[in-house]
Amino acid sequence: MQATIRAVKTLADREGLRLSLVLVPTKEEVYSWVWKGGQSWSSQLDPSGFSVVLERICTEENIPYLDLKPALVLQSRPAFEHSGELLYWYDDTHLNTVGNRFAAGVIYDKLLNHP
Secondary structure (H helix, E strand, O other), X not given: OHHHHHHHHHHHHHOOOOXXXXXOOOHHHHOHHHHHOOOOOOOOOOOOHHHHHHHHHHHHXXXXXXXXXXXXXXXXXXXXXXHOOOOEOOOOOOEOHHHHHHHHHHHHHHHHOOO
């Protein structure tokens, strides 16, 4: 994985592009309390093992990195209380309109607005 990330960074640098990496967590991570039968809205904010490794690689390669898990977990309850919507499609594992809109704002605030 590190070799692939390094190759993409080399290509981006050669083309004068700024590479950043964003990890979108799985629906199961954001709503883990559902499948674990836990207390409502109790998903943990800690990074996944994959996120830890990815962050380490990005740090070594000097690539800005953003794990959306903490932001999505924290937003999952307010989004539901406001709109009755999850951040992911009910019958699918991808972010829905509400989730994509929120994620875009976080990405802008954390990566694009602070180069």
